[in-house]
Amino acid sequence: AAVIAPWNFPLAILTGMSAAALVTGNAVILKPAEQTPVIAAELVKIYREAGVPAGVVNYLPGYGEEAGAALVTHPDVHIIAFTGSRAVGLRILQEAVQVRGHQRHIKQVITEMGGKNAVIVDDDADLDEAVAGVVTSAFGYAGQKCSAASRAIVLERIYDAFLERLVEASRSLIIGPAWEPLTYVGPVIEEEAQRRILNYIEKGHSEGRPVLVHEPPARVKDLGGYYVPVAIFADVPPTAVLACEEIFGPVLSVIRAKDFDEALHIANDIDYKLTGGIFSRSPARIERARKEFRVGNFYINRKITGSLVGRQPFGGLGLSGTGFQAGGPDYLKQYVDTRVITENTLRRGFADDAAGGRS
Template sequence: LTSFILAEIIDESDLPKGVFNLVNGTGPIVGEAIASHPDVDMVSFTGSTRAGRRVSELAAETIKRVALELGGKSANIILDDADLAKAVKGGVNNSYFNCGQTCSAHTRMLVPKDKHDEACAIAKEVAESFTQGDPFDESNMLGPLISDVQRDRVRGYIQKGIDEGATLITGGAEPPEGLEKGYYVRPTVFGNVSNDMTIAQEEIFGPVLSIIPYEDEEDAIRIANDSVYGLAGGVWSADEDRAKRVAKRMRTGQVDINGGAYNPLAPFGGYKQSGNGREMGKYGLEEFLIVKSLQL
């Protein structure tokens, strides 16, 4: 919808005709045509890693430049000196933003082993405070997912977590009470999650949080980096310098320190299978530029 609004604004401006075009259609038809067309010099794509891989394949035929912002399975490291209640609350809020349908959601919460149970109790209380229902009702905090296919997919992941032995702290695969119709999923928290479980490795894209215990700081960094993704992440600590040191060792494109606010001027993008290229700020603009030199 925002794309249509932008198109209407541009149509009312004095921008020359043809500079901006909004083309509607599905990926296999319109998207593939754009990615493979020889007159298109550059493609910037946001979506799943699978779709991004396809865009790269098609773009390779004409050696066009590609910027990809893809999936994520971001780790939120809560260090042993952090304010646990504040950090867990912030982590739950982050992972449930837009019903968990954000590529940068901090869906893996890493906590010290001796604070795991306390973290689960806090997360349970926070998760159960999220009201669900009509998104046009401002009293509701979580609306439906994008489609019935995605709803069923997320519920399938929740059941997979139960089957693989994670502890269901709250939520579950059943429809939320009173919301049997619609694309709703219970806000779910798992505890005692091992990082090799499916729910810790694959992007779910729904309100599902995995709490993973770690032994020490080195173990936390190892777990955080044990992913094919590397889009975002977080570190919580009473010592900001310590948090920065840990953040620098995380193989991910963006790290929030103690719940730091989003900065639209900072570059955003991923490592590994979370994509290449950057959005936002100076680096984001440079993705759409190509250098030329004149030898005199």
């Protein structure tokens, strides 16, 4: 099994995918993200200290376009478990269907490819809870989670009141280095990510109404990290680039919905279907959202991040991924070949296996 892991949860996701492959009897090649090779090396060391035989867990650091591509196309790889971007995931799926060399199997591909996750704020929602939940979901970990909220779909009647509270709550977030206890929004992973997020913020000025661009304090610029502002754009059209593309940073689009029907339509009318949520006090609307809000992980009156393995198996629909949700009861089945064996047990006597050298 080839395990190709992301940088944003460099231990948790890598451990989950590789442990699943190991307990189902597969040898594993770990290909961590090029940004986080050291943590993966430590995990391999732990596996070996725990008694995993030599050659069963193998460590392959390198760039995705080199080491990752080699794993995807190698004829001896049977399973590919990938977490990362949609572009790379779709390329892996396209390459994996090709039969190469001495290959006599179809590769099993398990992908998690991100999200453009929405929170619906109903017009009867507890605004204190809704604001806190959206702020945490959108800006925790600087928005560098595939589960992060990047769209808040707010019903018209409470739109202005919610927006005012959201902006003031977000303005209070402290941007700074991760080692300071009061920091809420740390730097993003690398310069490329910083540049991409800043480009989306610039685009947001033409696609929406900037109600908050909370800049990093001057003092952090001397620390060398890749800091970006916390940004909120109001009145973003549902079809805008800002509202449709995964940004992977602390940028939130606030979208106005005239009624609950339109809110559900906006939430669902997108390629990604990973996480989503609703803040509402209406049992009827909550029940309707349960049935009609099409995402892999749906949350009611709480943040939409922070799923717990074993309690909230994690994975998406649509272009957010393939396969069963990680941490769930069916996840391990993807790492094995299932067989059906049927025997006629009506015997006409028994052969002596010990006779004639049978074994």
